[in-house]
Amino acid sequence: MADLESPRETALAFLERRVEQLNEVMVAQQHDIAVLNQKIEQLQAQLRNMREDAVERRPPHY
Secondary structure, three states, X not given: OHHHHHHHXXXXXXXXXXXXHHHXXXXXXXXXXXXXXXXXXXXXXXXXXXXXXXXXXXXXXX
């Protein structure tokens, strides 16, 4: 019986470590996504400003 517990404990320890690693990756990805979302918002604001400026500066023949 003790022989069966050792491989099970080893497998469980491996799986626990794998879950910790996946959690670390997920946290890093969530951070990256938040940064990218912020950059998208900034770019959208810049684009809006550029469009507004372009409308205000139309050539006289329009």
